[in-house]
Amino acid sequence: MKIRSRTTQTSIPETFKTISRLLIKATQVEPLLKRMGQNLKASRLYSEVFIWVAEKGDQEETAWGTGTPPLCARALFMDQPQPFCIKTVIQDKEPLMLERDGKGCANCPIISDCTGWAALVVPLLFREEFYGILLVTLSSEIIAVKTEVSFLVEIGENLGACLNRMGQETLYRKTATALLKRSLELNYFHSLAKLTEQPDTDLETILQRGIDLIPASMTYPDLAAAALTITDTRQQFTTANFTRGTPMVENPIVVDGKTVGMLTVCYPSHSHRKNEPTFLNEEKELIGSISLRMGKIIERKRGRIALERSEQRFRDLTKNAVTGIAILQGDEVVFQNPEYKKIFGPLSHSPNLFMDTGVHPDDRDKARKFHTAIMRHDFTTLSVDFRISAPQADNGNPRITSVFCRAAMTEFKERSAVLLNVMDMTKPRELENLLRIQDKMTSLGRVAAGIAHEIRNPLSGINIYLKSLEKYALERNAETEGKIISKIQSASNRIEAVIKRVMDFSKPGELKPVSININLPVHNAIDLAAVTLRKSGIKIETNLGTSLPQCGLDNPMIEQVMLNLITNAAEAMKTLAPGTKTIAITTQCLDPRHVIILVEDSGPGVSSIHGDRIFDPFYTTKNSSGIGLSICRRIVNDHRGTLKLHPSRLGGAGFIVRLPVDSR
Secondary structure, eight states: OOOOOOSOOOOHHHHHHHHHHHHHHOOOHHHHHHHHHHHHHHHSSOSEEEEEEOOBTTBOOEEEEOSSSOEEEESTTSSSOOOHHHHHHHHHOSOEEEEOOSSTTTTOSSOOOOTTEEEEEEEEEETTEEEEEEEEEEEHHHHTOHHHHHHHHHHHHHHHHHHHHHHHHHHHHHHHHHHHHHHHHHHHHHHHHHHHHOTTOOHHHHHHHHHHHSGGGSSSTTTOEEEEEETTTTEEEEOTTOOOOSSEEEEEEEETTEEEEEEEEEOOOOTTOSSOOOOOHHHHHHHHHHHHHHHHHHHHHHHHHHHHHHHHHHHHHHHTOSSEEEEEETTEEEEEOHHHHHHHGGGGGOTTGGGSTTBOGGGHHHHHHHHHHHHHTOOSEEEEEEEEEEEOTTTOOEEEEEEEEEEEEEEETTEEEEEEEEEEOHHHHHHHHHHHHHHHHHHHHHHHHHHHHHHHHHHHHHHHHHHHHHHHHHHTTOHHHHHHHHHHHHHHHHHHHHHHHHHHTTSOOOOOOEEEOTHHHHHHHHHHHHHHHHHTTOEEEEEEOSSOOOEEEOHHHHHHHHHHHHHHHHHHTTTSOTTOOEEEEEEEEEETTEEEEEEEESSOOOOHHHHTTTTSTTOOSSSSOSOHHHHHHHHHHHTTOEEEEOOOTTSSOEEEEEEEOOOO
């Protein structure tokens, strides 16, 4: 550069005032250096002005110098060494005056060919913090003036203070921007968290809302657009204004270590705008955080859906299981499936089920031991079989249920628990009982055949003699004796019919039904039992319906059923005090297709334990064969009717016989 002399200059105060105004208004380094250099060169008798700002924080190394052409560079000394003068000032942080003799400053990258001129290098300091240097070239006469040196030193200090201010302002703006972005980020994630905390919100709604919230977190919320593409489910969620444009930031959506989609945030093209928006580093970091969070949300929601489906499959399995399943935790039944409720009825909610009074008296000891063991949790698996008596859901009557229960230790909701598997063994037990009964019936058939063979011959002889006596009485007009003989004959025939019925019990019997009124066999049975009942002090109450429809019945068989029921009632009341023994017999038609016979007594009744078994062959609670009620039910069933236990209004036992009306 060729240095030229100047003849006029602006005063130091005026120049200082101009420079101060520049420093006060300055917001950017490069324009400030340029204007300061130009102003100093124009105002004072300086040949050249060079200002160099060192790298500090976010401020890059910057240099500007007057010349032809002007020097404007960044990282000026990256590829070349610093001049001697700059090195010295950086080291000493003191002003440096140099006589330009062309020797020590040879090949200077700043100013060349300055014979007869001198250089003044001033450090840019603020509170002993170094920011750069101010170098001016001027005549040797002027550099000797102290006021000029003081002026430049003060200018250097003021420029250092200005650079410090600008650095602080840059830091403040950066901090404010970071705080704003952090606030927007927190607002975004807070809104998204509130949405994900709602258990009934589906994944699609969360993702769409998450995309809609993104523009508000960007620097230009009115221009920003966002889209989320899930490739494995072929779903896309976008803001209303989304079109692909630049600038654009894309981040992958990772679920369980696999990329399943892409989050795209962009500013759609706006060619008419002078300043195109760009993404700050903080915004790029936020978009990255959002993509990570969305990946976690998808992962968590899919995991929850998979868990819910697994739980639903478990519920379906347990709900439709043919065995009862329950979970005991502490003193509470925390889970039970429908089959468990069906088996135990109202007792199913009781954690003390095995200690309950519903357990059969014969099984209470082993049930209590089972309960004690599972409460202590000192087992791996444990099994027990017992019987319970629980009211039936349809009519409330007690029902004896045989159950097999197996207990195993498990965990439920991360706590120790007992898993119960229960099987209703009532029908298998009944089948076993029926097999035993069948064996007994086979034996009974053989015994009955032998009895019939031994009894029928003398009984036939008795019947022959009775007929002869009846004929003899009629010839002599002995009506009273004839009636007695006739009744003996009827009783003998009944004995023979009973023997035949016992013989036929183990095989289908042959009925001989005739259309009769149901009251006929009832009257006959009452007449036969009248003497016995009167001697036992038993009162008979009858309420026999009138105009009852005819039924197709085998009269002797139904008469046998009634006689057996009356005899059983009398037997049950034999220990009661006189005047308290009553048998009530009722016949009526409840619907057009059936008539009923109701036999009730005032005895002790039938306990729930025995209720379901009294019709089993050979089952008895007194000294008898135990086949009476079984034969009665077989006779009624052969008539296509039913015989059941029924509540008695007299407080004892009650039996109801339902028979079909004759349809002929």
